[in-house]
Amino acid sequence: MDLALKQARLAAERGEVPVGAVVLGPDGAILAEAGNETEASRDASAHAELLAMRRAAQRLGTARLTGCTVVVTLEPCPMCAAAMSHFRVKRLLFGAYDPKGGGVEHGPRIFDSERCLHRPEVIGGVRAEESGGLLRDFFSARRAPRNG
Amino acid sequence: MDLALKQARLAAERGEVPVGAVVLGPDGAILAEAGNETEASRDASAHAELLAMRRAAQRLGTARLTGCTVVVTLEPCPMCAAAMSHFRVKRLLFGAYDPKGGGVEHGPRIFDSERCLHRPEVIGGVRAEESGGLLRDFFSARRAPRNG
Numbered sequence: 001m002d003l004a005l006k007q008a009r010l011a012a013e014r015g016e017v018p019v020g021a022v023v024l025g026p027d028g029a030i031l032a033e034a035g036n037e038t039e040a041s042r043d044a045s046a047h048a049e050l051l052a053m054r055r056a057a058q059r060l061g062t063a064r065l066t067g068c069t070v071v072v073t074l075e076p077c078p079m080c081a082a083a084m085s086h087f088r089v090k091r092l093l094f095g096a097y098d099p100k101g102g103g104v105e106h107g108p109r110i111f112d113s114e115r116c117l118h119r120p121e122v123i124g125g126v127r128a129e130e131s132g133g134l135l136r137d138f139f140s141a142r143r144a145p146r147n148g
Numbered sequence: 149m150d151l152a153l154k155q156a157r158l159a160a161e162r163g164e165v166p167v168g169a170v171v172l173g174p175d176g177a178i179l180a181e182a183g184n185e186t187e188a189s190r191d192a193s194a195h196a197e198l199l200a201m202r203r204a205a206q207r208l209g210t211a212r213l214t215g216c217t218v219v220v221t222l223e224p225c226p227m228c229a230a231a232m233s234h235f236r237v238k239r240l241l242f243g244a245y246d247p248k249g250g251g252v253e254h255g256p257r258i259f260d261s262e263r264c265l266h267r268p269e270v271i272g273g274v275r276a277e278e279s280g281g282l283l284r285d286f287f288s289a290r291r292a293p294r295n296g
Binding site: 038039041042043044045046050053054057058061062063064065077078079080081082083086087088100101103106107108109110113114115116117 | 186187189190191192193194198201202205206209210211212213225226227228229230231234235236248249251254255256257258261262263264265
């Protein structure tokens with residue numbers, strides 16, 4: 001989660017919503033890291049965990065991340081959660097819960113759907129205070145009046 | 149839908165699950181086309197409609213597809229449906245219904261979720277027989293014994 005938090009902080013420095021993700025291989029080796037890139041890539045789907053999964057799969061040379069763990073600082077949205085099923089991710093560790101945009105413990109609860117073909121193990125709330133703090137700081141700075 | 153079906157047939161020729169998609173701009177102009185590329189790209193998220201949306205956004209130079217229509221030969225999965233919300237797609241036309249993997253009229257029904265922030269207009273079943281036929285032919289050919 002240290003590395004994912006680092007990616008989230010780097011994203012904030014780039015003016016992106018501070019979410020970071022890391023994909024670990026079955027042996028625990030780091031396969032890919034990413035921060036949110038929706039602004040820079042002009043791609044509304046360029047969420048940290050989706051980018052990290054795509055990069056990890058590229059690195060492995062397969063379309064599946066069997067046995068891999070995704071670590072992400074925020075509860076994945078429904079798009080990213082469903083992508084984790086497609087990539088056959090073994091385990092998901094996430095930081096802050098996201099009652100508004102989350103799709104794992106909130107909203108459509110992707111892995112609870114009867115039709116979900118692959119459900120990773122899920123551990124939520126890991127260092128949630130740090131992850132959530134980054135997001136709160138980012139959005140409160142954006143809302144603050146600019147006097148400079 | 150003609151162009152989306154053409155992309156689906158091209159995907160089949162490449163050994164990909166035959167699904168095709170087109171993104172139309174607010175004026176009806178074609179912004180992007182794509183077929184499924186999960187095998188070639190070694191990317192389990194490389195579904196036709198997600199690729200077409202990303203390409204259309206690149207072309208427009210924005211992260212959002214406001215006013216745009218996505219035409220796709222198969223009911224989108226939950227990942228792609230949720231991506232349509234992120235991209236702020238105005239209208240979705242899809243071909244065959246997908247009771248197993250669909251996420252619009254089946255499974256987690258992404259746009260029906262209370263938390264869904266943007267819901268496109270949805271028209272399903274457009275030339276469903278042709279779209280479904282391509283998929284049936286593809287999978288029955290795969291299951292057939294190879295005598296060659």
